[in-house]
Amino acid sequence: MVGLLTGNQQAIFAKRDQIMLVLRLNKSGMPQAWITPEEAAKYYCQGRVLFELGENKKVLRGGWNSLGEQSTLSLSSIIGCDGKVVNPMGRIPLCNRYLFRRDNNVCLYCGQRFKVSQLTRDHVIPKSRGGKNLWSNTVTACGRCNHHKADRTPEEANMALLAVPFAPNIYEHFYLRNRRILADQMEFLSGHFSAKRQWLENDIHLQQT
Ligand SMILES: [Zn+2]
Secondary structure, eight states: OOTTOOHHHHHHHHHHTTSOOEEEEOTTSOEEEEEOHHHHHHHHHTTOEEEEOOSOEEEEEEEEOTTSOEEEEEEESEEEEOSOOOOOTTOSOOOHHHHHHHTTTBOTTTOOBOOGGGEEEEESSOGGGTOOSSGGGEEEEEHHHHHHHTTSOHHHHTOOOSSOOOOOOHHHHHHHHOSSOBHHHHHHHHTTOSSOOTHHHHOTTOBOO
């Protein structure tokens, strides 16, 4: 379930989920984008990579010269680049894909972990009562808990929330956007997380190359 994403966006996500992405930072170390190795190579070739923070390297192989030597380019998994600084906040919609990932696929009422297909978006203050569709008013809930809570607040339903819903900061946004984060990228991002979640321990997608 991917909420508000269009079919085209889903296809892009599916493709990008299969390859290693490079985390591009601006010159002050703020995340700007997840980019493909080919996109990162352009920054290297244009001399716009100011620093490298990643421990992982990916070697791209290029053409051959007359001596039979193949050119190679070593890419770091985290690069700081010169260039226009954009504010990437606000680009990420509140969609179920990110909401469930924020809550680690755990129902914030019963505390159990579910498959994505069994999860729903619950509005803490129900929409019918004026609750907004914001990160701070939405939590992951299993179908059973959501149905039981119905049109009530947690207090009225006597269903205490296990965690306070929060709007992800920029580093958490970048965590939510990439399902194949390398260990060094996760270490960099998680150092700036605003909220404590069991992401580091439980993230089944975390991988080391
Ligand atoms: Zn539940």
